[in-house]
Amino acid sequence: MSSGYKGLYEEQGYVIIPDLIPEPVRTELEEACARVIARTRSGEWTHRRTVGRQFPPFNQAHPDSWGVQHVMHPDLHEPSYASWYTSRPLLDAATELLGCQEDELQMELFNLLINPESHAFSLRWHRDDVRETATVDEEREALAVWHHGVQWNSALYKDSCLYVVPSSHKLPRSPEQRAHSSTMDAPTSPLDMPGAIQVVLQPGETVFYNSNILHCATYDPHQRRATLHACMGSTRGGASRARNILQHGLLWMREDRFRDGLDGRGRAMLANLIKMQESVNGDLEYSLQN
Secondary structure, eight states: OOTHHHHHHHHHSEEEEEOOSOHHHHHHHHHHHHHHHHHHHHTSOOOEEETTOSSSOOOTTOOOEEEEOOTTOGGGOOHHHHHHHTOHHHHHHHHHHHTOOGGGEEEEEEEEEEOOSSOOEEEEEEBTTBOTTOOHHHHHHHHTOOOOEEEEEEESSOEEEEEEOTTTTSSOOOHHHHHTTSSSOOOSSGGGSTTOEEEEEOTTEEEEEOTTSOEEEEEOTTSOOEEEEEEEEEGGGGGGGHHHHGGGOOGGGGSHHHHTTSOHHHHHHHHHHHHHHHTOOSOOOOSOOO
């Protein structure tokens, strides 16, 4: 992979990389997504994100879903997800952007972003590991810490849902930006946020982004969406990644039946995650409330 990607990623807080999913694998993933989406919409798979809630996702009172959680879970019986998560093209990209060795990679989250069936809505502007109520000084201090993780969206179909403010992973919000991101309210128009741009992905493209870049998303029930949404960390981050990752409930990843379904690379990455889980003692303050 060109080292130019890493430079763009560090400067902008995001970078778009094409063709990380080979064509035959993409077909397998499209078929897996169709099955998983059907199970989620029917209520058979309950680990989902629902309209009206940004986080946490578990709310059975709202039937319309915009995301599927835990797609590597063995109960889904969809091995193509784990196979791609541990594939050579993806791991090469992750190690380049994280600046680490492969044996330092840590398995984390893998979800699926989908279109709701009957609601058009937006998620609020946020950073994943900095509260919206943070003061300028608190924000500056938090953004100075590199947590050794990378997050990405891989589009199986054209995807124009994501909005970001380039380079905002390095800077506290301006007063105008703070006015658009200090409450739990979703934006009427994401481009009202000063400095915002819309990220448009063609099928097969992946956007990697720093999870503390200012970002939000819109969801259109009329636009088909199946976007692989995941993150990966480096062991160099230590327990600093725990409060953002472990809030999603990953106890199932400690089960033998999950581990036994992974290849060698996956098992090594899972072992690093379990070490991180075991390093956290006592109560853990999670990153986001909703």
